[in-house]
Amino acid sequence: MMNLPIRPRRNRKNEAMRGLVRETTLTTANLIYPMFVHAGQVDEPIEALPGCVRWSLSGLVEECRRLHEQLGIPCVDLFGVVPEALKTPNGVEAHNPHGIVQQAIRAIKAGLPELLVMTDVALDPYSSYGQDGIVRELPDGGVEVLNDETVEALVLQALSHAEAGADIISPSDMMDGRVAALRTALDAQGYTRVSIMSYTAKYASAFYGPFRGALGSAPKTGDKKGYQMDPSNAREALREAALDEQEGADILMVKPATLYLDVIAAMRRRTQLPIAAYHVSGEYVMLKAAAALGWLDEKAAVLEALMSIRRAGADMILTYAAPQVAEWLAEEKR
Numbered sequence: 001m002m003n004l005p006i007r008p009r010r011n012r013k014n015e016a017m018r019g020l021v022r023e024t025t026l027t028t029a030n031l032i033y034p035m036f037v038h039a040g041q042v043d044e045p046i047e048a049l050p051g052c053v054r055w056s057l058s059g060l061v062e063e064c065r066r067l068h069e070q071l072g073i074p075c076v077d078l079f080g081v082v083p084e085a086l087k088t089p090n091g092v093e094a095h096n097p098h099g100i101v102q103q104a105i106r107a108i109k110a111g112l113p114e115l116l117v118m119t120d121v122a123l124d125p126y127s128s129y130g131q132d133g134i135v136r137e138l139p140d141g142g143v144e145v146l147n148d149e150t151v152e153a154l155v156l157q158a159l160s161h162a163e164a165g166a167d168i169i170s171p172s173d174m175m176d177g178r179v180a181a182l183r184t185a186l187d188a189q190g191y192t193r194v195s196i197m198s199y200t201a202k203y204a205s206a207f208y209g210p211f212r213g214a215l216g217s218a219p220k221t222g223d224k225k226g227y228q229m230d231p232s233n234a235r236e237a238l239r240e241a242a243l244d245e246q247e248g249a250d251i252l253m254v255k256p257a258t259l260y261l262d263v264i265a266a267m268r269r270r271t272q273l274p275i276a277a278y279h280v281s282g283e284y285v286m287l288k289a290a291a292a293l294g295w296l297d298e299k300a301a302v303l304e305a306l307m308s309i310r311r312a313g314a315d316m317i318l319t320y321a322a323p324q325v326a327e328w329l330a331e332e333k334r
């Protein structure tokens with residue numbers, strides 16, 4: 001037996017055989033679609049994120065209906081776009097019960113109770129500093145984001161989302177101890193059914209640029225390296241994962257995704273919790289731009305990128321390509 005030639009290609013001989021041995025699948029049930037909502041009356045295409053839109057409230061609900069009923073997308077993740085005039089040093093608009101995100105949650109849940117609504121919890125869209133938390137100005141002109149003061153503000157923001165009907169709260173701020181604080185506050189207010197998807201390992205990445213353009217949320221001073229993780233570190237992600245797990249997170253997230261497949265894989269080996277990966281704006285526009293130039297086959301490249309994230313061990317993927325991918329996957333079934 002051993003001196004016969006070994007021929008792994010037999011398992012690849014046709015599509016049926018490849019189907020039998022396929023180790024990883026990608027389905028619409030794995031996808032979460034990040035969406036942007038603003039208080040304006042018009043739906044504005046976002047130049048920095050081709051295919052994405054700053055939705056009006058009514059446009060958002062209509063689009064969610066299409067995503068849910070026609071494409072079978074299970075979950076949307078909401079980001080509020082607020083005008084400069086509403087941004088303040090402490091970002092208090094974040095927990096306005098009548099804020100744009102709170103209104104959007106109510107509107108979607110009223111019309112589409114079965115579509116999961118997830119919300120981003122962090123202060124950056126509401127902060128005049130463009131930072132994720134409450135800031136102290138330093139004598140050298142820089143800023144420091146204060147941990148415990150920020151956690152208190154995030155709790156108010158999360159409670160206002162839960163009160164509006166959010167299914168999943170997703171803290172993207174990287175403050176220490178925020179998962180425990182959110183879980184405690186949600187439970188104390190009776191929101192025991194509201195899930196927490198923690199941005200467990202969120203890196204200080206150059207690939208958030210198009211998103212910050214879409215939201216007008218780029219930091220005005222300094223950067224986010226004092227709270228987001230150093231791209232050089234992988235072990236530290238496992239430390240964050242252990243803490244989030246102890247603190248009561250339901251789902252752990254790694255972000256960005258394709259540049260951090262090693263982190264997803266390492267986390268997959270250490271936790272029994274579901275893992276999400278955020279295929280971020282920069283990862284998305286790289287593929288979009290190359291496809292627009294005719295340098296890549298968009299469908300093949302996007303599906304391969306998302307499959308690699310699944311293969312690394314992510315259960316679910318947040319991606320701006322979700323509607324397009326759902327369409328491609330539905331076509332393939334036909």
Ligand code: PBG
Nearest residue numbers: 122124172207208211280281282
């Ligand atoms: C804000 C937040 C960011 C993203 C999601 N939530 C940007 C940042 O941390 O500066 C990035 C998403 C993307 O690039 O697609 N807390």
